[in-house]
Amino acid sequence: MKIINDGITAPIGFMAADAMAGIKYQGRTDMAMVYSKADCTCAGTFTTNVVKAAPVIWDRDVVVKGKSARAIVVNSGIANACTGEKGLTICEKTAEAAAKALNIQKEQVCIGSTGVIGMQIDVDKVTDGVSKLANSLEKSPEASLRAAKAIMTTDTVHKMMAAEIELSGKKVTIGAMTKGSGMIHPNMCTMLCYITTDAAISSEMLKKALSESVKDTYNMISVDGDTSTNDTCFIMANGLAGNEEITEENEDYYVFLDAINTINTNLAKKMAADGEGATHLFEVKVNGASTKEEAVTLSKSVVRSPLCKSAIFGKDANCGRFMCALGYSGVDFDPSNVDIYFESKAGSVLVVDKGMAPEFDEELALKILSEDEVSVRCEMNMGDKSATAWGCDLTYDYVKINADYRS
């Protein structure tokens, strides 16, 4: 697998565009379009929140069920959630406008929205935006970048990645862009994620690959424990690479899955590190759990604990809080078996030894916790199952961003 300096338009046949539609933000781009010149198999995973935004309902009911996609239209600024029938109509009008401009079917248009909940989108602004987008589609790393920037809300950095692999002797390319910074929590973390590929892969296998991958990547990040109304991870594959179509779990499938995993892990970590107000990427590895489910539960319990997150912000080796967060996860274990290490590129230090706090080198711990990426490794010593979760520290700026966000 070779990482290339590109994003969503890297695979053959994909183009993208951005536009200033003035939906809520002024003076910046706030809409993006992705277009494939050939029909795509597609798959999506969406928020588990009972309150689903209109675009989630649209995508799930129309695009994913239909199994053929051609375009994605995303706006930032307004989430189109809690907007009732009117919100669904906005999705339909947006899809219609895109379908007309691109000469495709409206059922082939995936819609994404991110931003404030409860506000209605002005239909004229969004359909005008669609016209602009359709007229400026382009295939280039710059176009990929501009699209990734247009979908940002409180994100401080854009997030995109692309990679090449070889399947049945053909070069296959995958591109992706994500946004997501607050309201991020497991169960289809609050985020928008779009992946394109020119691989030939059946709808069924694409769906399988996406769910497999999301489980260990996007569903393992938490910024604040709030599962959004808009979470979406959508993948479309147009087959233009000309590889032999993947229709079963063969070697090609695993090469493809591995590439998707690498991209998703990378982007998931970028999202966690760019959590609202974050100053540290906070990684929690749990090893030696009895089951995978328990490993996941334990790691998520620590990664979302406000007290652990505050300790990471304060570079404070307050090891008891980490034991405490394992303890209230709901998983049963013997505390006297547990070892915990703080780790980063500055080193490793044992801070809980068989459930108790040993004497440790506080200076080394401070050095470790001063790195941008900090890892807490919990050895449960019960079995052989592992999980890794990613989050970020809890900072003044998280509060500031979210106390002021709407206004």
Place this chain on the structure above:
Amino acid sequence: MKIINDGITAPIGFMAADAMAGIKYQGRTDMAMVYSKADCTCAGTFTTNVVKAAPVIWDRDVVVKGKSARAIVVNSGIANACTGEKGLTICEKTAEAAAKALNIQKEQVCIGSTGVIGMQIDVDKVTDGVSKLANSLEKSPEASLRAAKAIMTTDTVHKMMAAEIELSGKKVTIGAMTKGSGMIHPNMCTMLCYITTDAAISSEMLKKALSESVKDTYNMISVDGDTSTNDTCFIMANGLAGNEEITEENEDYYVFLDAINTINTNLAKKMAADGEGATHLFEVKVNGASTKEEAVTLSKSVVRSPLCKSAIFGKDANCGRFMCALGYSGVDFDPSNVDIYFESKAGSVLVVDKGMAPEFDEELALKILSEDEVSVRCEMNMGDKSATAWGCDLTYDYVKINADYRS
């Protein structure tokens, strides 16, 4: 029921003391003792965290199982959690010192600790503290107050209350003190709570009354979603009021339960309002749920949401976040049935109408959210079950307190 200006020593036969033991804090009191001159029936509820602090293990195994208590010894500064066998020995030595000084059995001494996890308590300091305490026991509102202050950690105000009721023609008094400010979350919220009474009540009925009451009071508050290792609610009843002993669910039982509930509700709200860094008491009422369990789950989901808590801090009527937090609670409901109101003594405003954001008076909303005590009322329109949860806003100071706490 008559509220009286006193606390833990209000009931007949109870005395209390405070002391500076220098366990961790300097220049302030950090130990408290409560003593009953007659044997008490007792009951306790404790943290559900798998990682239980030594005093929790001691109390549960010794005092509560033994069913007769005479004294409580509490220290602040160090939690005596994650301290292994040595931590348990500290509890035993403390109880022994108290038993000797008070001429009672060590198994009659309830121990409580609150503070940093993972540090060991110096046994000499704590036993010296016990001697000081035993020599300065006193029955007065001032002694009640001093004890309530000695058990504070990051609390900014002490929390105590006392009340009188009449049972079978006798005046019965109940006193209480609590502490708790961070690491507070349902499932025996992180806190220490001690209740004394001179009521005559069987061990069984005392236990029943305590569990009934904790469920709707202390277990309904959340400051940060972290369930501590030390949560304790302990009640002791010495029977000196001379009422006819309560041994069944008769009228006296309900009068007693009602008084306990009033006291616990009041102190639970005080704890939530004094959550670390809090500027608002944040109350979430859920009405019209299908079951009590669902009402509890929904209200807790909103009260612990960092995004809702940040909105309360920012006085931002960001109604979508509240719908979102109901939505990811795990309870199934139809969003288009839900109405949400923001309420305080400044008024009431409908901010979600049948699942959608209506036009509302933003100025009035700001006025409502500017009060110290803010309530969010969610009408689910599914059934007739209700629950109320209490928390506080998420502020810069929460982060500051917890990034710096250990050092």
